[in-house]
């Protein structure tokens with residue numbers, strides 16, 4: 001049987017006492033005095049403590065902003081977007097015809113939904129005539145996702161990739177082929193421009209390299225944007241059927257650019 005008798009125990013921390021403290025800055029404030037094992041602990045000025053917390057969080061916020069700015073600069077630096085296109089945005093794209101509006105809105109949606117696009121590994125093909133703004137819109141997608149999310153993007157022409165890989169065969173090269181390939185496979189988004197520029201059949205080297213990149217990204221389920229003057233029918237010939245097949249998985253989005261060139265509209 002247990003006893004219901006209440007036994008009062010001597011406490012090491014008696015109830016705090018209320019007094020009035022004085023802060024040099026803020027004057028009087030209600031102060032608690034705790035006595036713990038015979039030692040007095042007084043609470044400080046609440047206004048001082050509020051100011052301290054505010055300063056601390058402002059400092060943390062400034063540090064965060066600075067870190068964000070540095071990450072952004074780093075991302076932009078490694079995106080390798082050519083100077084001519086670095087500033088291209090959706091805002092700067094003039095859509096006058098329904099086809100141009102469709103191209104613009106599809107690219108804007110691709111960037112806005114990039115989280116889901118990336119999860120599904122959905123590729124995008126910008127195909128069509130010269131000077132219609134394919135590179136412009138592809139770079140605008142890269143700029144948008146880098147600015148609005150933690151995603152990274154890299155822009156390369158296939159020609160520059162092949163040249164960079166060839167350069168690694170030089171003994172004095174400080175980069176290896178696999179380093180170049182992994183720099184193209186690891187970003188959240190890769191934009192590969194100027195596919196199939198030469199009218200000749202692609203070389204084995206070109207096809208092997210393209211497959212290594214596209215298949216590498218496919219295995220990691222990362223989407224790729226392909227930019228080309230070829231149409232959807234001719235593209236598999238220029239990339240190899242196995243590449244094209246991997247691009248289709250996840251539901252590829254194809255935008256045709258079939259209007260006249262917007263370069264120097266007066267023209268010659």
Ligand SMILES: Nc1ncnc2c1ncn2[C@@H]1O[C@H](COP(=O)(O)OP(=O)(O)OP(=O)(O)O)[C@@H](O)[C@H]1O
Pocket residue numbers: 088092093094095100128129130131132133134135136137228229257262263
């Ligand atoms: N609708 C548009 N609104 C504003 N600028 C545009 C538009 N279309 C193209 N431009 C501009 O025209 C120039 C050529 O566009 P861009 O290089 O993107 O064309 P492209 O389709 O990639 O051509 P190519 O197939 O020859 O590479 C760029 O400076 C681009 O910003």
Ligand SMILES: [Mg+2]
Pocket residue numbers: 134135136193227
């Ligand atoms: Mg282009």
Ligand SMILES: [Zn+2]
Pocket residue numbers: 023024025026027045046047048049
């Ligand atoms: Zn104070």
